[in-house]
Amino acid sequence: MKSKFSVASIMLMLISFTSVAQNNILVFQSDFGLKDGAVSAMKGVAMGVSADLKLFDVTHEIPAYNIWEASYRLVQTAPYWPAGTVFVSVCDPGVGTERKSVVLLTKSGHYFVTPDNGTLTLVAEQMGIQEVREIDEVKNRRKNSNESYTFHGRDVYAFTGARLASKTITYDQVGPKLPNQIVSIPYTKPSFGNGVVKGTIPILDIQYGNVWTDIDKKLFGQLGVKVGDNIKVQVFNADKKVYEGTVKFVNTFGEVTEGNDVGYFNSLLNFSLGINMGSFSEKYNVFSGNKWSIVLSKK
Numbered sequence: 411m412k413s414k415f416s417v418a419s420i421m422l423m424l425i426s427f428t429s430v431a432q433n434n435i436l437v438f439q440s441d442f443g444l445k446d447g448a449v450s451a452m453k454g455v456a457m458g459v460s461a462d463l464k465l466f467d468v469t470h471e472i473p474a475y476n477i478w479e480a481s482y483r484l485v486q487t488a489p490y491w492p493a494g495t496v497f498v499s500v501c502d503p504g505v506g507t508e509r510k511s512v513v514l515l516t517k518s519g520h521y522f523v524t525p526d527n528g529t530l531t532l533v534a535e536q537m538g539i540q541e542v543r544e545i546d547e548v549k550n551r552r553k554n555s556n557e558s559y560t561f562h563g564r565d566v567y568a569f570t571g572a573r574l575a576s577k578t579i580t581y582d583q584v585g586p587k588l589p590n591q592i593v594s595i596p597y598t599k600p601s602f603g604n605g606v607v608k609g610t611i612p613i614l615d616i617q618y619g620n621v622w623t624d625i626d627k628k629l630f631g632q633l634g635v636k637v638g639d640n641i642k643v644q645v646f647n648a649d650k651k652v653y654e655g656t657v658k659f660v661n662t663f664g665e666v667t668e669g670n671d672v673g674y675f676n677s678l679l680n681f682s683l684g685i686n687m688g689s690f691s692e693k694y695n696v697f698s699g700n701k702w703s704i705v706l707s708k709k
């Protein structure tokens with residue numbers, strides 16, 4: 411009897427299965443900071459599940475309660491990790507309330523263990539939703555932790571993430587399957603029209619005070635601006651104009667003298683604002699979030 415599966419289709423299924431198999435890598439993110447033992451406690455729980463896990467961090471310096479920034483930092487870094495990596499992200503101002511605790515499997519084969527409170531906005535959008543499961547806390551919660559209501563990062567997320575990453579449980583054993591949708595934070599998508607490009611300022615390059623936008627290279631290209639040209643820039647917080655000025659579009663900061671403003675493409679190839687040897691954010695009081703927007707036009 412002839413098989414209905416060709417060798418190619420079988421290989422494709424095997425590749426697909428392998429691409430989402432957990433790989434023993436567990437990556438943490440939180441708004442806890444490193445001033446106390448919270449992060450260490452989460453990692454201790456993970457190592458208690460399996461000492462063979464490889465533990466890493468995105469950051470633990472998400473500003474307190476800033477779910478939007480947690481969402482951005484995940485999508486900024488997750489695509490560079492191999493398929494099968496498990497991320498535990500805890501920015502959870504609603505800890506102990508009715509918000510769901512979930513594990514998202516993206517179409518890229520990455521797992522995200524987190525409260526479903528908007529943290530998954532950007533990874534779901536850019537990496538795709540393969541499946542969403544709610545964590546069954548009867549089975550996937552640290553032993554004897556039921557009386558703790560305010561540290562789900564340790565008792566639920568780190569524990570479940572470690573069990574998943576180490577293959578102690580399969581993805582199906584996380585808990586019941588949910589519809590393929592997540593809580594999403596609304597924001598305005600970048601656009602071009604009438605000779606201007608509009609976008610948002612989702613994040614700052616915090617160390618240097620550079621201002622990162624969501625305007626990618628292709629969209630920016632519709633302005634017809636060349637390296638060395640000047641660009642008119644307007645920045646708004648909600649409906650209030652915070653900044654208006656002209657910047658030179660460059661490839662590198664060294665193309666202008668120290669202290670001068672520049673426009674450039676950051677490491678994600680999105681348009682950004684900076685100052686050579688200075689902080690654009692600090693000088694002009696420009697910050698980030700889904701309410702911050704930017705308008706660009708050719709000078």
